[in-house]
Amino acid sequence: MDFSLNEQQEMMQTLARDFLTSEYPEKVLRETVTDEKGFTPELWKKMAVTNLLGLSLPEEYGGVGDFLDLTVVLEEMGKACFISPFFATIVLGAAAVMEAGSNEQKRKYLPEIIEGKAVMTLALAEKAAQYTGDEVELAAVSRGGYYVLNGTKMFVPDARAADYIICAARTVNDNNHNHNGVTLFVVDGKIPGLTCKPLKTLSGEKQCELVFEDVKASAKDILGGVDDGWRHIEKVLQRANVARCAEMVGLAEQALKITLDYARERTAFGHPIGAFQSVQHRCADMLIDVEGARYVTYQAAWRINEGLPADRETAIAKAWVSRACRRVIQSAHQVHGAIGFTEDHILHHYTRKAGAAGSAFGDADYHLGKLEAL
Numbered sequence: 001m002d003f004s005l006n007e008q009q010e011m012m013q014t015l016a017r018d019f020l021t022s023e024y025p026e027k028v029l030r031e032t033v034t035d036e037k038g039f040t041p042e043l044w045k046k047m048a049v050t051n052l053l054g055l056s057l058p059e060e061y062g063g064v065g066d067f068l069d070l071t072v073v074l075e076e077m078g079k080a081c082f083i084s085p086f087f088a089t090i091v092l093g094a095a096a097v098m099e100a101g102s103n104e105q106k107r108k109y110l111p112e113i114i115e116g117k118a119v120m121t122l123a124l125a126e127k128a129a130q131y132t133g134d135e136v137e138l139a140a141v142s143r144g145g146y147y148v149l150n151g152t153k154m155f156v157p158d159a160r161a162a163d164y165i166i167c168a169a170r171t172v173n174d175n176n177h178n179h180n181g182v183t184l185f186v187v188d189g190k191i192p193g194l195t196c197k198p199l200k201t202l203s204g205e206k207q208c209e210l211v212f213e214d215v216k217a218s219a220k221d222i223l224g225g226v227d228d229g230w231r232h233i234e235k236v237l238q239r240a241n242v243a244r245c246a247e248m249v250g251l252a253e254q255a256l257k258i259t260l261d262y263a264r265e266r267t268a269f270g271h272p273i274g275a276f277q278s279v280q281h282r283c284a285d286m287l288i289d290v291e292g293a294r295y296v297t298y299q300a301a302w303r304i305n306e307g308l309p310a311d312r313e314t315a316i317a318k319a320w321v322s323r324a325c326r327r328v329i330q331s332a333h334q335v336h337g338a339i340g341f342t343e344d345h346i347l348h349h350y351t352r353k354a355g356a357a358g359s360a361f362g363d364a365d366y367h368l369g370k371l372e373a374l
Contacts, residue, residue, distance in 0.1 A: 201356065
């Protein structure tokens with residue numbers, strides 16, 4: 001297995017790096033954290049023009065590249081501590097449409113996403129915040145030719161900005177909850193009966209609580225078959241976990257770079273602190289964690305891209321990268337001392353985002369438990 005980037009991946013890496021450098025400097029990051037929507041329409045349109053919104057989607061709809069190309073770009077987004085609806089739209093929403101949607105649904109939603117005309121997200125987690133089929137309790141009851149949705153979804157990414165929300169609902173209510181009986185519905189983000197409450201998050205990413213009160217959805221709004229949605233969600237979650245790992249690799253690598261730059265500039269006892277062996281050893285350990293995290297991430301991404309079973313590799317990647325990224329961030333703070341914790345220093349943004357990414361879709365302990373069950 002060759003982990004070196006091919007020509008297209010190098011091109012996408014350069015494209016993403018140049019775009020983020022010019023369009024997403026530190027000033028924009030700080031503004032995005034406090035912005036209600038978490039992005040600007042202008043930035044979203046520019047992402048569409050550069051084909052970033054078409055990543056890993058079929059060429060017949062206007063897309064470009066594959067999942068490995070997307071992984072490369074997500075790593076660059078991690079380096080920039082990028083906050084936007086990109087993850088929710090491409091990794092969650094568009095992936096769900098690709099996995100479960102009919103040809104007609106793909107023709108409807110994917111070009112809108114790729115052209116920057118629509119933001120999409122996935123409403124999955126509920127009060128227990130567990131990513132298993134038996135935790136889905138939001139009810140969808142067939143009534144008068146429609147399904148009526150009632151219940152609450154938690155931690156829905158970028159729901160306030162979403163034009164479409166894919167909602168996992170239970171269409172079989174027999175008090176024996178399992179992965180069977182879960183159906184995916186696409187609902188309008190502004191549909192009557194849907195209430196969106198913003199949640200305060202660790203990283204500044206935009207998440208919401210969604211309350212469904214007699215929200216109507218028709219049969220044409222169903223992705224995949226009735227009662228058959230969870231197997232599609234499992235595929236989306238697999239991609240989402242590897243995508244979060246790619247972001248964490250970027251976060252960790254940038255935290256290492258920031259730390260190395262600081263160690264060269266900061267002096268103590270007449271020498272740069274990077275000249276001291278204890279700091280050198282800590283930075284070396286950080287590098288080992290970054291490279292190890294990159295290896296397990298791209299191994300899992302490659303298997304997904306090739307259509308191979310990747311449950312084991314995904315669980316290994318999420319468990320390892322979550323902890324490795326946390327170790328790198330902790331070491332970065334040790335080298336920086338108190339200054340790294342101040343609001344004026346960029347490092348605290350990486351700390352917050354790393355913590356959020358490590359917990360998303362199951363933390364390290366959750367995925368270690370999955371490994372034991374495989």
